[in-house]
Amino acid sequence: xxxxxxxxxxxxxxxxxxxxxxxIIKGIDLELKKGEVLGLIxxxxxxxxxxxxxxxxxxxxxxxxxxxEVLFDGVDLVKASLPDKRALLGKRIAYVAQSAAASFNPAHxxxxxxxxxxxxxxxxxxxxxxxxAIRLYERLRLPNPQEIGFRYPHQVSGGQLQRAMTAMAMSCxxxxxxxxxxxxxxxxxxxxxxxAAIRDIVDQFGTAAIYITHDLAVVAQMADRIKVLxxxxxxxxxxxxxxxxxxxxxxxxxxxxxRSFKRPAKPAIQTDATPVIRLKDVNxxxxxxxxxxxxSFDIHEGRTVAVVGExxxxxxxxxxxxxxxxxxxxxxxxxxGEALPADFRRRSKDQLRQIQMIYxxxxxALNPRKSVGEIIARPVEFYMxxxxxxxxxxxxxxxxxxxxxxxEFYDRLPSELSGGQKQRVGIARALAAEPKFxxxxxxxSALDQLVAEGILKLLAQLQDELKLSYMFITHDLAxxxxxxxxxxxMKDGRVIEQGPKADMxxxxxxxYTDLLLSSxxxxxxxxLTKLLEERGRDNVGDMATDxxx
Amino acid sequence: xxxxxxxxxxxxxxxxxxxxxxxxxxxxHVNSVPKIIAQRLLLGLLTLFVVSIIIFTAVNMLPGDFAxxxxxxxxxxxxxxxxxxxxxxxxxxxxxxxxWLAGVLQGDLGTSFAQANFASFVGEDSGTRTTVADQIxxxxxxxxxxxxxxxxxxxxxxxxxGILAALYRNSAFDKVSNxxxxxxISSPEFFVAYILILFLAVLNPWLPSLSNIYDGMAFxxxxxxxxxxxxxxxxxxxxxxxxxxxxxxxNLLASPYIEMxxxxxxxxxxxxxxxxxxxxxxxxxxxxxxxxAYLVTGVxxxxxxxxxxxxxxxxxxxVKIRDIPVVQACCLIFAAVYILLNLLADILSILSNPxxxxxx
Numbered sequence: 001x002x003x004x005x006x007x008x009x010x011x012x013x014x015x016x017x018x019x020x021x022x023x024i025i026k027g028i029d030l031e032l033k034k035g036e037v038l039g040l041i042x043x044x045x046x047x048x049x050x051x052x053x054x055x056x057x058x059x060x061x062x063x064x065x066x067x068x069e070v071l072f073d074g075v076d077l078v079k080a081s082l083p084d085k086r087a088l089l090g091k092r093i094a095y096v097a098q099s100a101a102a103s104f105n106p107a108h109x110x111x112x113x114x115x116x117x118x119x120x121x122x123x124x125x126x127x128x129x130x131x132x133a134i135r136l137y138e139r140l141r142l143p144n145p146q147e148i149g150f151r152y153p154h155q156v157s158g159g160q161l162q163r164a165m166t167a168m169a170m171s172c173x174x175x176x177x178x179x180x181x182x183x184x185x186x187x188x189x190x191x192x193x194x195x196a197a198i199r200d201i202v203d204q205f206g207t208a209a210i211y212i213t214h215d216l217a218v219v220a221q222m223a224d225r226i227k228v229l230x231x232x233x234x235x236x237x238x239x240x241x242x243x244x245x246x247x248x249x250x251x252x253x254x255x256x257x258x259r260s261f262k263r264p265a266k267p268a269i270q271t272d273a274t275p276v277i278r279l280k281d282v283n284x285x286x287x288x289x290x291x292x293x294x295x296s297f298d299i300h301e302g303r304t305v306a307v308v309g310e311x312x313x314x315x316x317x318x319x320x321x322x323x324x325x326x327x328x329x330x331x332x333x334x335x336x337g338e339a340l341p342a343d344f345r346r347r348s349k350d351q352l353r354q355i356q357m358i359y360x361x362x363x364x365a366l367n368p369r370k371s372v373g374e375i376i377a378r379p380v381e382f383y384m385x386x387x388x389x390x391x392x393x394x395x396x397x398x399x400x401x402x403x404x405x406x407x408e409f410y411d412r413l414p415s416e417l418s419g420g421q422k423q424r425v426g427i428a429r430a431l432a433a434e435p436k437f438x439x440x441x442x443x444x445s446a447l448d449q450l451v452a453e454g455i456l457k458l459l460a461q462l463q464d465e466l467k468l469s470y471m472f473i474t475h476d477l478a479x480x481x482x483x484x485x486x487x488x489x490m491k492d493g494r495v496i497e498q499g500p501k502a503d504m505x506x507x508x509x510x511x512y513t514d515l516l517l518s519s520x521x522x523x524x525x526x527x528l529t530k531l532l533e534e535r536g537r538d539n540v541g542d543m544a545t546d547x548x549x
Numbered sequence: 550x551x552x553x554x555x556x557x558x559x560x561x562x563x564x565x566x567x568x569x570x571x572x573x574x575x576x577x578h579v580n581s582v583p584k585i586i587a588q589r590l591l592l593g594l595l596t597l598f599v600v601s602i603i604i605f606t607a608v609n610m611l612p613g614d615f616a617x618x619x620x621x622x623x624x625x626x627x628x629x630x631x632x633x634x635x636x637x638x639x640x641x642x643x644x645x646x647x648x649w650l651a652g653v654l655q656g657d658l659g660t661s662f663a664q665a666n667f668a669s670f671v672g673e674d675s676g677t678r679t680t681v682a683d684q685i686x687x688x689x690x691x692x693x694x695x696x697x698x699x700x701x702x703x704x705x706x707x708x709x710x711g712i713l714a715a716l717y718r719n720s721a722f723d724k725v726s727n728x729x730x731x732x733x734i735s736s737p738e739f740f741v742a743y744i745l746i747l748f749l750a751v752l753n754p755w756l757p758s759l760s761n762i763y764d765g766m767a768f769x770x771x772x773x774x775x776x777x778x779x780x781x782x783x784x785x786x787x788x789x790x791x792x793x794x795x796x797x798x799x800n801l802l803a804s805p806y807i808e809m810x811x812x813x814x815x816x817x818x819x820x821x822x823x824x825x826x827x828x829x830x831x832x833x834x835x836x837x838x839x840x841x842a843y844l845v846t847g848v849x850x851x852x853x854x855x856x857x858x859x860x861x862x863x864x865x866x867x868v869k870i871r872d873i874p875v876v877q878a879c880c881l882i883f884a885a886v887y888i889l890l891n892l893l894a895d896i897l898s899i900l901s902n903p904x905x906x907x908x909x
Contacts, residue, residue: 089814
């Protein structure tokens, strides 16, 4: 037997769009030795997941393999019959999906889903497999390994589910696991636990893996080799160390340099200036559940305040209080020194105009039936009262500002735009009201790094031109570094720490800020190892217990 | 029947909007199961009360009147008035409604006009008047028997067919079963019934075409006599249930957890039955309940064709002779069955949601 576990040669895959088949993967070669971890990186649309699934001989609906070979331990999965493939899937090749919350069946307990593979493939009896599951849960440092499997997926937190899914993938001790963006949906602090757990267990069992991600820093921790994909083609492949230190291709270099965008923070504010937005001891609750506790911070003219924290920390709830969508139970929101009515329905049109919002999912925030021009024209007419030619002139001007010329884009529908272009339309729609203050709710987190950088630059430029104030909600500290003047750190509905960016990024920090900062993966391939040593293993385990819902 | 459906559903919809217990991931909005069930029960009772008002109003708006109908054109005004007084028809509607409601609450559905009138007209009150309950009870029993037999055949058949159609979607089998069930639901019921009689009773004398069942019949005889109408009803109700099963399952096939099951090497049948079906139960249960309610409340035509002594026939006969207490009682029973089955469906679909069964 040779050392090679998986060999993909000249793989070509097509996807159907409307009635025609378009190439998605244009001839990829890939080789994986036993026990080796290959990182597959690229932006969205590069075909990473498609290649990952094809390595299992699987294609999604509307996708077909047109050419090439996928040789797994001598079996060509492209030509193999369905029953032959089923005999391998789950048993010798396993899959860990991006969202464990969506990929665990909500109707069954974790343990039942775990033992399904071993029992159905005849690897173990149910009892054996259950015992084994508990051992795997232990190894992956899940809290209460004896008991956690007997819960339903909705009763377990996201980071724990992701580890339970890794345990499930391990259930038959496969030779190969495909990890498809397993930590993308997690907070940075949770991501670390999952990365450490995955790395350990893959190491212990000598499992080969293909690790798919768009996050370079993450892949640097996990992979022996890295392969970079761009629009279905390979850009280059090298060992992790070499790839990080000496990328050959221009595209790879550009990916590496994305995180370097940074604009200087503005000088500190005079304390006597009236802030554009001031939150004073704001408390809010959903039904009976309190979610914000005495939240206070100021946002001054022409400045960007980044509000950071993990999911559930109350960042978006604070935004909802400012917009009046969720009236606070206590405390006030001031605009230019004047208290705003709590409920947006009782605010004047001018007050509404001054506060605008840009959303995370540009996709769902734009009306799919309206053209770009109509989407931007609507607030121009509603807030500014412009009609006819004047309205059109203003829309053209706005579209110039977002660098989507009206001549080309006015009549397009949102579905005909790329993700970044859609987000630009969202920005223009907010600008159309000529607001003082814009809430940017995770506006770049759904975008690729290069595109995100473009959006951040545009926002910075608009701020300088129009003296805008931003509240920038994000969980990505790289974004904070790039764009913020001031930082507010939130946890469990409370403000933990706030101040100018420079102060926040220089020690000493609040312990929680420290945890957040140190959890952001760095390009150094040894970063995770060092960090875990610094924190001490037990600490990571404790954090996991803390995070139990 | 439409009226019940509309009122009941509008209430249910408005409740859903506020609570939306199903499919909501936010824990704040998930109530405990007993609380939700108690709310549904209360709502059901409230609906029944509203429906009782609608029934009473609607029945009293029927043109014609029992006294006039029974005495004919040549009746003297005095005779008509006497009968009206005897039956309490001279009371104002509000009084009559509450008298009726009070009776119903005590389990007394009243006395059939047809029976009562006969006694008082002849002038001798024997004291053994037939109550509405006596009259309806055997009919209800028959109707429930027919509905039960049909349900036992139709529900597994429809859901099985739906599962197979989802498994072999877009295949010839899928298309044929779709066309077949759609054809049978699109054809008038009497037509379906006569076709069955033609093939299963006339051309091949396998089953009796007359379903004249009576008390004290052996269960097997009863079953045999009921078979044809049950088959006819099966054909009528299968399409909805089968198509909903198919659609609800296919709807889930793009879910990540289904992909995961496939990537674990599970066979297609197991993917559908074990992984998709449990998550598709809520819509299926609701459609099954609607169709079961139809089996009790909407079977008049099929009963007539097969001369089956069910409550539908009684209902039609009573409307014809303006026997108001019987009509009202039938309506109320239909409404109660409808509400009860929907309530049951609601509770079952709530219970099919593990988020509600096992809160955090």
